[in-house]
Amino acid sequence: MATYAPKLGLARDDARSYGARPRGEENALVHAENLTALTALAGPMRGRFQCVYLDPPFNSGRAFAEYDDRRTRADWLAMMRARLVALLPLVAETGAVFVEIDDTELGPLQVLLDELFDAKNRVCTITIVRSAATGHKAINPAPVNVADYLLVYAKDRARFAYRPQVRARRGYDPAYRTYVPDVSAPREAWRFEPLGGHAARALGYATRRDATRELGADHFMREMERFALAHAAHVVRFAQPRYEAVSKEARALIDRSRAEPERVFVLSRAKHKPLVLRGGNRLLCLADKVREVDGVRVLVEPLTNVWDDVPFQGIAKEGGVVFSRNKKPERLLARVLEMATAPGDWVLDPFLGSGTTAAVAHKMGRRWVGIEQGEHMDDLCLPRLRRVVDGADLTGVTRASRWAGGGGFGVYA
Numbered sequence: 001m002a003t004y005a006p007k008l009g010l011a012r013d014d015a016r017s018y019g020a021r022p023r024g025e026e027n028a029l030v031h032a033e034n035l036t037a038l039t040a041l042a043g044p045m046r047g048r049f050q051c052v053y054l055d056p057p058f059n060s061g062r063a064f065a066e067y068d069d070r071r072t073r074a075d076w077l078a079m080m081r082a083r084l085v086a087l088l089p090l091v092a093e094t095g096a097v098f099v100e101i102d103d104t105e106l107g108p109l110q111v112l113l114d115e116l117f118d119a120k121n122r123v124c125t126i127t128i129v130r131s132a133a134t135g136h137k138a139i140n141p142a143p144v145n146v147a148d149y150l151l152v153y154a155k156d157r158a159r160f161a162y163r164p165q166v167r168a169r170r171g172y173d174p175a176y177r178t179y180v181p182d183v184s185a186p187r188e189a190w191r192f193e194p195l196g197g198h199a200a201r202a203l204g205y206a207t208r209r210d211a212t213r214e215l216g217a218d219h220f221m222r223e224m225e226r227f228a229l230a231h232a233a234h235v236v237r238f239a240q241p242r243y244e245a246v247s248k249e250a251r252a253l254i255d256r257s258r259a260e261p262e263r264v265f266v267l268s269r270a271k272h273k274p275l276v277l278r279g280g281n282r283l284l285c286l287a288d289k290v291r292e293v294d295g296v297r298v299l300v301e302p303l304t305n306v307w308d309d310v311p312f313q314g315i316a317k318e319g320g321v322v323f324s325r326n327k328k329p330e331r332l333l334a335r336v337l338e339m340a341t342a343p344g345d346w347v348l349d350p351f352l353g354s355g356t357t358a359a360v361a362h363k364m365g366r367r368w369v370g371i372e373q374g375e376h377m378d379d380l381c382l383p384r385l386r387r388v389v390d391g392a393d394l395t396g397v398t399r400a401s402r403w404a405g406g407g408g409f410g411v412y413a
């Protein structure tokens with residue numbers, strides 16, 4: 001029995017479907033023109049997708065081996081409008097849509113999205129740095145173009161459930177330069193000493209100056225960072241609290257702390273960590289900024305709207321498929337899904353290409369529908385997704401997602 005809209009001609013192709021079939025809706029590779037497919041999904045999947053990722057042809061004026069990308073702007077915009085209108089009803093009330101684009105049609109697309117979603121639901125515009133200023137591009141008579149953009153719109157911004165993300169920080173945060181020798185003591189009795197001295201002594205030097213003279217400033221800084229990460233619960237910084245943004249109680253304590261700058265004041269709070277104050281400043285602990293990434297402890301900072309930490313180089317073998325110039329990194333999709341979905345949520349990609357979104361969604365335990373009209377559905381998406389189901393794809397985010405295989409998908413055409 002077809003799960004997805006048999007009336008509109010999308011029937012299950014059992015021969016191409018693969019792996020375990022659940023009782024209800026299954027993950028689906030839809031081999032069809034996407035406007036037809038989106039219309040077919042409107043019945044069974046209305047309001048169900050927590051995240052829709054679109055990576056349409058950018059109107060680059062080029063003909064790729066797998067698809068033609070040459071249209072007039074008016075044609076391209078009409079194509080996008082029809083698909084965005086068709087997919088809007090499929091988005092969950094708490095969901096969001098991510099559209100990847102380069103600067104060829106960035107402006108017109110943003111105007112279109114502002115109109116269809118309402119500008120008040122625009123969440124952000126992310127700049128994705130996809131290459132470096134090297135090679136022939138460097139002789140362009142303009143700044144070298146190295147970016148794609150991700151236009152993010154919520155169905156309803158007030159209800160969009162953003163899951164806060166962090167990224168590995170480049171280099172140490174020098175503001176964390178204070179060390180608390182005895183963190184088991186009550187906070188009010190904490191003593192504060194320079195981090196550099198402790199790191200130097202741990203390296204066998206009497207003082208920081210000795211260590212710097214012996215090792216050189218850069219080497220010592222790297223050693224100090226290593227020491228700080230290993231003893232993150234002891235390492236703190238002082239930061240000015242936002243006086244106007246805190247409670248009346250906190251403001252009163254800040255005033256007292258300013259009046260008695262050597263004393264440590266602690267305010268216990270029901271929903272937050274205790275507020276620790278000294279000299280009117282609040283204490284922040286390095287341990288709150290450390291995460292384990294692939295088994296390594298790293299310093300993190302909040303994710304911004306410039307993503308220059310997702311390499312596009314070296315992805316040629318991801319998924320075991322070759323998709324000239326257009327394949328996107330699995331890590332990029334993983335970040336999008338981390339931001340906007342939880343395990344079990346539905347994810348939709350109407351321009352599936354080589355199957356990246358479906359592969360990543362599968363490895364991350366999300367449910368998914370991917371639509372692709374090209375013949376590469378058979379040559380790229382199907383073998384790629386079969387390998388994911390078999391646990392035989394060891395590339396991309398497999399390890400980070402602890403993916404070992406399982407599940408399955410239906411093919412609808």
Ligand SMILES: C[S@@+](CC[C@H](N)C(=O)[O-])C[C@H]1O[C@@H](n2cnc3c(N)ncnc32)[C@H](O)[C@@H]1O
Pocket residue numbers: 032033034035055056057066067323326327328329350351352353354355356357371372373374
């Ligand atoms: C830029 S590629 C997507 C690449 C993909 N994100 C990946 O990582 O492999 C765009 C894809 O959209 C497909 N496409 C374009 N127009 C379509 C349509 N009307 N219906 C279905 N697929 C379409 C193309 O065949 C192409 O595979």
